[in-house]
Amino acid sequence: MRVYLDNAATTPLDEEVLDAMIPVLKDGFGNPSSTHSYGRKIKSLIERARKNVAKHINCMPGEIFFTSGGTEADNMAIRCAVKDLGVKHIVTSPIEHHAVGHTIDRLKAKGLVDVTYVHLDENGHVDLQHLDQILSTSSKTLVSLMHANNEVANLLPLHRVSEICHKHGAVFHSDTVQTMAHYRFDMEELEQVHFLACSAHKFHGPKGVGFLYVNKSVQINPLIHGGSQERNMRGGTENVYGIVGLSKAMDVAYKDLNTHHAYVTDLKSYMIERLNNSIEGVKYNADSSSLDKSLYTVLSVSLPPTDIAPMMLFNMDIMGVACSGGSACTSGSNIGSHVLEGIDAPNDRPTIRFSFSRFNTKEEIDYAVNCLVKLYS
Ligand SMILES: Cc1ncc(COP(=O)(O)O)c(C=O)c1O
Missing domain, CATH: 3.40.640.10 (Type I PLP-dependent aspartate aminotransferase-like (Major domain))
Incomplete structure (x- = not known):
């Protein structure tokens, strides 16, 4: 997939x-x-x-x-x-x-x-x-x-x-x-x-x-x-x-803005729920998980410390999931982000930014979460 x-x-x-x-x-x-x-x-x-x-x-x-x-x-x-x-x-x-x-x-x-x-x-x-x-x-x-x-x-x-x-x-x-x-x-x-x-x-x-x-x-x-x-x-x-x-x-x-907004917000809240239930210690950067104070298309996940942090995006990519560490400029690598630094995000927790569109589905979210879970098991 x-x-x-x-x-x-x-x-x-x-x-x-x-x-x-x-x-x-x-x-x-x-x-x-x-x-x-x-x-x-x-x-x-x-x-x-x-x-x-x-x-x-x-x-x-x-x-x-x-x-x-x-x-x-x-x-x-x-x-x-x-x-x-x-x-x-x-x-x-x-x-x-x-x-x-x-x-x-x-x-x-x-x-x-x-x-x-x-x-x-x-x-x-x-x-x-x-x-x-x-x-x-x-x-x-x-x-x-x-x-x-x-x-x-x-x-x-x-x-x-x-x-x-x-x-x-x-x-x-x-x-x-x-x-x-x-x-x-x-x-x-x-x-x-x-x-x-x-x-x-x-x-x-x-x-x-x-x-x-x-x-x-x-x-x-x-x-x-x-x-x-x-x-x-x-x-x-x-x-x-x-x-x-x-x-x-x-x-x-x-x-169809209202329909798209509701659909994508639902994908985002579904991913939050799936991550909360699947990965112990998962957190979200800044106010990323607040559905009314954040952009509904983006979820910035702060993951528990792991030795494989530098390889995380690479491994997700190998399994078929395209996501990023921060902005596109840092896609595919985990090099420092001035935004994460600007909000004092902890250095030892890898960040993955997932961002959604009306073309994504809950099955895709399930697949991405399962891939992350595999990396942590
Ligand atoms: C917030 C923000 N500003 C500006 C840009 C740059 O836009 P463009 O890729 O059209 O030059 C981007 C694209 O990554 C963005 O996310």
């Missing part, structure tokens, strides 16, 4: 998404910037996709900028906030994805910003009082905090954080790569959020495409210079089939 439980790293492409992309790949070869009919036809697909994405998150089409994925969207938000919005201070957490963390490190190393790390509580959640306190004595600030952590699954109260940022006049960016198309977003309600990052391959869309939501109240300039694509905001011929795929993947995700 082969079981894929690494959906936080990437998800399989949905058949309906593939079907939407194929005609574009086959016949839609025109350059969207060309003024002849081939170009105009393709350009209209991009604009239709933009409108559709905007409709899903209740914002204006002009607030959506297509990118090459989550990493570019995060870079664009953070770098443009510094370059164009006068940001001199960034408040973030020690457990952000490298697309955020390394970008901020670089800006700090170049002397362009000061950086403050907000405290995390004992369950790995952002300490909102500390955030409020930091912002009360700070100006020209960008707050960059992810909506859901990709390794330990903790969820951030996005609306509450946006209110705190608004109270202190801070710009707010949230990496929503793990949550976009997994939760509903209403940008009218979240009007105090300035930037959101999205990546299509995290919700059964294609790789290499995503978008940055930029609130109409902020004016930024391009990060990538070139042609006049994306209304002069991002040079480069558009990834049209990717954009069409992203838009379709959002349709599929949002059409």
Whole structure:
């Protein structure tokens, strides 16, 4: 049996998404910037996709900028906030994805910003009082905090954080790569959020495409210079089939979101129950096992110390179970994770991140748990 439980790293492409992309790949070869009919036809697909994405998150089409994925969207938000919005201070957490963390490190190393790390509580959640306190004595600030952590699954109260940022006049960016198309977003309600990052391959869309939501109240300039694509905001011929795929993947995700949410949550709670009953001393990192305070697609399991810890993921892989130690960057190996370090996870307990999608089944969960049990017997 082969079981894929690494959906936080990437998800399989949905058949309906593939079907939407194929005609574009086959016949839609025109350059969207060309003024002849081939170009105009393709350009209209991009604009239709933009409108559709905007409709899903209740914002204006002009607030959506297509990118090459989550990493570019995060870079664009953070770098443009510094370059164009006068940001001199960034408040973030020690457990952000490298697309955020390394970008901020670089800006700090170049002397362009000061950086403050907000405290995390004992369950790995952002300490909102500390955030409020930091912002009360700070100006020209960008707050960059992810909506859901990709390794330990903790969820951030996005609306509450946006209110705190608004109270202190801070710009707010949230990496929503793990949550976009997994939760509903209403940008009218979240009007105090300035930037959101999205990546299509995290919700059964294609790789290499995503978008940055930029609130109409902020004016930024391009990060990538070139042609006049994306209304002069991002040079480069558009990834049209990717954009069409992203838009379709959002349709599929949002059409049955409540059903998918309930189904995947049930898989997660089933796995928790099976692990609790099968492996003595099993624990969960941060708030990963709390069904209301964590991302329903991710479970970060903290296993009892064992001599075979370094070989654990390898052995699971041999038995046909694809899972990871932390983020995709550490998939297949057990090397240190800045997130586990950031939440003070004990060093002697191996971590396995299982992440689910609507294509997984309880039989697959049973199989994965049985494989783990074998490793411990
Ligand atoms: C939270 C988070 N942010 C950003 C990214 C990067 O997205 P992409 O792979 O589209 O560059 C990922 C993907 O692993 C992620 O999980």
